[in-house]
Amino acid sequence: MLFPYLDIILRSVAVYFFMTIALRVFGKKELSQLNTADIILILLISNSVQNAMVGPDTSLSGGLIAALVLFIINFIIKKLTRKYKVFGELLLDKPEVLIHDGKLDFKALSKLDISDEELKEAMREHGIEFFKNVKLAMLEIDGTISIISEDQEKLKQTHYKRKHNHKSLQNFN
Template sequence: MADLWLMSAPWWHFALRGVVIYVLVTTLMRVSGKRAMGQFTPFDMILLILIGNAVQNGMNGGDNSLTGATIMAGTLIVMNLVVAWGSARSRRFRWVVEGRPTLLAENGRIDHRTLRRQLVSEEDFLNAMRSNGCNEVRRIRRATLEPNGQIMIETID
């Protein structure tokens, strides 16, 4: 029973591994694009599960103790709180971590090149238009892809 709590490395190894993996996965998710974060498909969910499995050994270093798991979980929670705190207090920090909104359409004109670059299908864009109460492209004043993956549309009334 005592083996459940016996760690194979010093406590700070687990904290350091947690920080490194958190930053790595956050960076990878940030690079993957806004649409991946905002609109989960079954493939996105599979990807998240596989990423979790892929980084597991990097985080625990082969340690299966409850103490190590507790330290890593605590580290991940603290990292998440630090990111939330920094995002709430600094626009620049939030832009680095989350990204900035991307202009998809303006003054009744859709930027199809930006749609492709942001991995937004025209069908998804048209669905977002309807969801925002806009039935005609010419009524769009401004449409942006927000860092959380939502498409926001301001219309000309």
């Protein structure tokens, strides 16, 4: 009975990898800064790729198999990226330096399409007023901006991620 669902499995795998590549191409910055238009886009994309995954099979079992395949692929990808560095480097973004010792990296900011206003907003959220007071600002792999203040006394209060995304340390082993 698995053979009738092989088409759904293959379609789901193709859609998963397409979406992974699309997110890689369009940038990690988009992941943490969802606005109304972004949410609408996500909803429309999920609706459009649903048919691509299940094809003509709109049954409950077809939808559940597609969802199961996506969970399994995601689980396997996470295991592989942790176990094999090369695989992780291929699929995962790396943190990017935006400011180092008060000096902005205009090339990185341009490449990542981060505006001056977005960077200033992140600094204000970290309690920092001037670029010269930033020891290090990074665009993290989850799309958040982490900032470390030049002032060591402020370090504890300013070293948190922009959208407060907390990940357990187990994810980094």
